Amino acid sequence: MVEQQSTRLDAVFHALADPTRRLMLRRLTDDDLSIGTLAAPFAMSFAGASKHVRVLEGAGLLRRLVCGRSHMCGLVPEPLAMADDWLRDYERFWTDRLDGLEALRKPEPKPRKRSER
Numbered sequence: 001m002v003e004q005q006s007t008r009l010d011a012v013f014h015a016l017a018d019p020t021r022r023l024m025l026r027r028l029t030d031d032d033l034s035i036g037t038l039a040a041p042f043a044m045s046f047a048g049a050s051k052h053v054r055v056l057e058g059a060g061l062l063r064r065l066v067c068g069r070s071h072m073c074g075l076v077p078e079p080l081a082m083a084d085d086w087l088r089d090y091e092r093f094w095t096d097r098l099d100g101l102e103a104l105r106k107p108e109p110k111p112r113k114r115s116e117r
Contacts, residue, residue, distance in 0.1 A: 008060065009086060012079045015059035020044075021052050025061060028075040035071045 015021050024038050039049030053073060056062045060079045065072045 005082075008079065009082060011059040012061065012083045015055050015061055016083070018052070018055075021056055024049075024052060024056065024073075025075060025080075028062060028073060032065075032072050032074040035073060038073060 016025075020042055023041070027033060027038060027041075035049050035053055036046060038053065039046060042049070050071075053062065053064065053071075056073075057064055061076055062073045063076055065074070
């Protein structure tokens with residue numbers, strides 16, 4: 001079970017490592033899009049876009065529905081939630097560390113002079 005989840009998480013982070021795929025996913029947050037529409041802003045071929053879609057699909061980040069000659073893609077958010085959970089563990093770690101560092105940086109209160117008492 002742990003190994004299977006680790007493999008899925010590896011695939012998600014691999015898919016997210018590419019800026020083109022991240023932008024494709026962002027565009028899918030608004031609506032389902034065809035592969036051709038996903039490819040348009042990148043000036044890439046359908047075949048090039050299709051390779052990116054296959055990586056995203058393999059990571060479980062999108063689903064593809066074939067309607068005749070059109071391949072419609074839709075976002076699947078669950079793998080992103082899994083990656084977010086993994087990252088949150090490190091966020092807590094660094095927040096604790098930075099809070100500790102901040103506490104060390106705070107100056108000690110200066111002793112008041114006798115005239116201020």
